[in-house]
Amino acid sequence: MRLWIGLYLPQLPLEVFCPNWSSDSASVVLEQERVLALSALAGAAGVQAGMRRGGVLMLHPEARLYERSAEREAEALHAVAMALLQYTPLVAQAEESTLLIDIGASLTLFGGICALSRAVRANLRALGFTAALSCAPTARGAWLLARHGGGRTVKMASLVRRLDRLPAALLPPARPFAAWFEGIGCFSLGDMRRLPRPGLQRRCGRGLLDMLDAAHGMTPELFDWIEAPATFSAKLDLFDRVENAEALLFGAHRLLLQMTGWLCARQFAVERISLQLEHERGRVARVPTVIEIVLAEPTWRDEHLVRLLKERLAKQVLEAPVIGLCLAASQVQPMAPPSDSLFPEPGGSEQDQLRMLELLVARLGPDNVLQAAPQADYRPELANAWVPVHQQIHAAARAAQMPPNVLSLPRPTWLLIKPIALLMRNDRPFYGSPLKMTSTPERIEAGWWSESLTRDYFIAEGQDHAHYWVYRERLVGAGEDAAPRWFLHGLFG
Known part of the structure; x- marks a missing residue:
């Protein structure tokens, strides 16, 4: 019809x-x-x-x-x-x-x-x-x-x-x-x-x-359809000099709506956009302020982009009044087909989670939203590094290098930044109550090239049935009468 x-x-x-x-x-x-x-x-x-x-x-x-x-x-x-x-x-x-x-x-x-x-x-x-x-x-x-x-x-x-x-x-x-x-x-x-x-x-x-x-529908109608250009770039001249960055959101939204139409017409999803805040021209010209937004998941809808721009503009300090805006789709890719799964993912789809992370990055800054990046190292305190969330590909590559036997061993959900030395009572380590060892020892000897570790790790249980990850430090070269030292390194959930 x-x-x-x-x-x-x-x-x-x-x-x-x-x-x-x-x-x-x-x-x-x-x-x-x-x-x-x-x-x-x-x-x-x-x-x-x-x-x-x-x-x-x-x-x-x-x-x-x-x-x-x-x-x-x-x-x-x-x-x-x-x-x-x-x-x-x-x-x-x-x-x-x-x-x-x-x-x-x-x-x-x-x-x-x-x-x-x-x-x-x-x-x-x-x-x-x-x-x-x-x-x-x-x-x-x-x-x-x-x-x-x-x-x-x-x-x-x-x-x-x-x-x-x-x-x-x-x-x-x-x-x-x-x-x-x-x-x-x-x-x-x-x-x-x-x-x-x-x-x-x-x-x-x-x-x-x-x-x-x-x-009245008695003759056919022919039209010249409006075609979307090969690339997108749109400008908007403001009607006054704007000195507050948050006041630019209305104009930026207008440009985002145009970009949304262009993306849908070209069947593209945008991965990176840049918004230029143009200042005075002529003899008092200033270099435009550029706000770039990199998306973890390509999108072609404007609602999420508006939220990201709102957060970025709220933190932007203008060095000079703004007289114009220019929005460009710096990086695009073909639209991904919709998911063919019958049931939705619990807790939201992967796209929803990525949009939440992008919003946190825009609000808190890229250096304040981190993710775990496992390292190929047997030493527990060095087996992980925290990197910005946008470095997900590099983190996955480091995780692939982890030895398979380490990935299968039980590890605590909370690893202490610095191990806590434990008291000894009746020849047993004490942490609120005497600890009973419930696992065979796991020996870790690594770091001979920088900081050598020689430890025997155990899963210990207290009288409150809480489980701890403790280790006994092996004193290399010490006499047989040397008392072993015990440390608490992590807590199981």
Whole structure:
């Protein structure tokens, strides 16, 4: 089933050039010295569309005036389209700040049209834009509904009824003939459809009939789909100098949404991203501050990346105000196929655990989140080293070098940093109570090249039935009358 979402961004000029227009005193966007778009407060002061600059300043001398830039609006619309690629690769740009999305094949994946519409609206809010959203079985029908304020219909019969009630001037080819249509009493698209087609074509051209037929599903629709580039890099110019790093999260989130759409369209997962914080340019230019995030598990979702960036920005100290952001996907790889296991892993999947570790690294720093890295050494106090969690591959390689007989022997869950010398009572080591040996000795003689050890290890049990790992130090070269010395080295769970 073909189903389309239409997104019309009516406030695009205001949201591109003055993002705070809703709370501003009065914001006006000019095109060729005439008012193109205005905020509600400017309208309350008497400013109207089409008014000249001088008239605006006469009515509201403190109004903020912005010159329209079609290039910046196109960039903003392209940024929205890139973010929407995470839902479908079929995204097209239509007339008058409108995007069309073919979501027929994505409904089951995203939980239906209602859930998908909510997700699209949430993405638009995160990007800083508002839009009229529509849904229809045809692309031109979705375009017309979106231009008229939005609406949702999934059946062709229902779409035809709704289209028949729309104004005739809503179709761009009909606008030059608006006075003629009013003169003959043709006010809606339904009235237009009842007019003789040959006469309507001679009067208004074939383009009007083609658009009308496409809206009603009578002719095929062809589009130039927006394609994701081979590499991803996106920039965002801030509207003010930002001196607090945490305030940059909103702009960084906008760039992450674009990257998410790019990753889904290219079927990539990102392993490393870099966020550049751009400072002053020109004669007082400064080198950008670079924040790099390395992921233990490649991802293509933005929620986890937002959490990581939030933690990094919270610790970042800005040496100069930030005027722009640039996000790049430094290292990517093809998406991994989903797990084919029938039952989920207890305590969360491996990806969930890696995301938790990445969040801890971002919050505490890479040198404060460590993991055990076994060493190929028989001496217990040297058989392990603590390394940063991102060195997992190197730790696994060292573990593979461990002698197999050591890996099979019982070892305590808690190894003391420094062995504790034990008292002797009745020729038995004492630790809270006399200790009884419950295992045969394990002799360790190693370290002749650096620090020689000669020990006999035992598993001992106290009267409270707790188990300890103790050793008897063998005194090489000492006389037979020398008393052995006992030490506590670990505790079993």
